[in-house]
Amino acid sequence: MTLYEMLENLRAATTRRRLHAGAHPSTDNGATTRRTMKTESTRPRVHPFNPGRRALLKAGVAGAALLLAGRWLAPAFAATPRERAYAFLTAEDAVILRRIAPVLLQGALPQNPEPQQAAITEVIAGVDQTSVFLAPGVRKELRDLFNLLNLGVTRALLAGVWKPWEQASDEDVAKFLSNWRDSRFGLLRSAYTALHDLVIGSWYSNPKSWPRIGYGGPPTLA
């Protein structure tokens, strides 16, 4: 599912809620949304806070608009040079992963801070290497997801993390992960799955994770 289908979901859900509350969905706003969705491939042409977008916000689809902002503002943010060490991830993505990895992998990583940080560094490198092998369309979805988590406003409203990632507590991160895991929106559930599988899979592909789980590694071929 793309973010745009997510937007549709959100819009449908919002419309349902408003209908419930006795409000009348405006056809104008619906048209605006459809028109906006068609501009998928021409991202920054529309300023994120132009009247069209404001109409969306007024229509009560703030979440949807913010999702769009996550996509369209991203190029400006991504202008920060990437860390050379990564093939796919940006330095900002790595900050997020460094914060969520110890929560996803609580109880699985080395206990002492220094080896734990080293392990997390390897987990992030593994996520990066894996991403290179994904189909371009899948990589694009992953890029959208990281952009959304990178942007303060979407991080706060969609992930519920109101502080920058570096300052988020374990509890904040765990709450965010649980909310997405159990979300009623397919896109958030699948985004959780993506983070879960990438980060946790990266750790368990690392031989350092194996002694704790009773796996001796591949047999030696005599």
Place this chain on the structure above:
Amino acid sequence: MAQSKTTARRDVINAAALTQDRTLSGDIAIIGTGAGGGVTAEILSQAGLKVILLEEGGYYTAKDFHMLESEAYPALYYDVAGRRTKDKGIVILQGRAVGGSTTVNWTSCFRTPPETLAHWTEAYGLKGFTVDEMAPWFAMMEKRLNIARWEAMNPNNDVLYRGAQKLGWHAATIHRNVKACRNLGYCGTGCPVDAKQSMLVTTVPAALERGATLVTRARAQTLEIKGDRVVAVHAMALNDNGVDPTGVQLRVQAPHVVLAGGGINSPALLLRSKAPDPHHRVGKRTFLHVVNASGAIMPERINPFDGAPQSAYSNQFLYRDGVTGKIGYKLEVAPQHPVLASTIFTRFGQAHADFMASLPHFNAMIALLRDGFNPESEGATVSLADDGSPLIDYPMNRYLWEGIRHAYLSMAECQFAAGAKQVAPAHTDAGMYNSWSEAKTAIEALPLKTLHAQLFSAHVMGGCAMGEDPKRSVVDSQGKHHQLANLWIIDGSIFPTSIGANPSLPIYGMAARQATALAGTIAKKKATA
């Protein structure tokens, strides 16, 4: 993982290394080197034809296989063993390498069930697919690939075998395509000792010995069609990650073309090529043997990472309501290595860490749903994304969910019967249950929805259905395209329904028959030319 260096004698071109566009020509172009393309390549090269094989994946051999998930999933599978349907609801394990999925499959071999063959003959008018007509072709491939009953059942498979027996259910032993198998348990990451008789070590090398050319890292992009003929295959060279084009283009010219990209890829190529499809059949009725799973913690160590991955199965519920009634399913187990196991358990943090610590005791039972036999089961539709890549849209419905719930129940019952301490259906809303009665009550109340129930597939079938009625099919019973005079499709994509068993041998046997017929057709044409 580095690609194998090729021997001088064999004509293997790694397209990733090409710096200039190339044109190749031969008697026949075969797109794909999996179960369909591999068998077809061997038979047609034996018939004296110059075969050009195009393969999207890389050429890896035993010495490249180190039994590591970290190496194998990116190198040998689509999307790092995580290809997904459009709504992300189903994870699809599909091989992408020389040998296709046969390089990474779990070696379980079943002939196409008689019920399936009869249904194809009756409902789709297929010719040559009766049990008797197919038997010699299956026998031929069983001999070619050393397919035989596997007796050394590991404890992970024994959970299913024992549980089924205790309950008085059908339980049996699986046949495998292996030779001097060392029972390592790493079929899924590529066989490190060449025991698995995959296309990688059998038919593809045999075709190369007879002068075939194999081009790897070459993704067939479009068929160039003039009138009712395919005049060329256009492929793009991919770089070493097997995903991104290098910009180098390949053009393959041959009077005959066999498409063998498998479900998903074969229909996608036809769609990209705008091949004639007057009845809009291409990409429709794509089947996945949708799989749900149940995890159990056994009191004893079963080391589910050791030993032949699959050796036991139960057909107790395969035809629980006949062939065309409620959806039936086959019960098997899945091997568990750390990465695969870690993605099955969807919670995180300490709960996940505790689960992983129980890996040596973890049994994952799976149910393969026999999709496509009832009007309520139309399977997936393959369409194209903006970039021309395939999108697989598999809508779930009440008919399918009924089968999923039934299978959750059967698997839990079987696991408890085998002595499980705890059972947890692979479902985001499920807990760990301590008894069959507790599990039964909970499973009956589980909400069955996409992205709640974890669904998998390792078997992609259909999308270019065979049939004698062009209104309902893409190719005829010989695999010949209904509208294009020199195009054949010989792979799992032409199955009109799913199989109801692991589909490798069904593809091998069908391909042997169709490729032999094709060789005869070409010889006849040559003689009269």
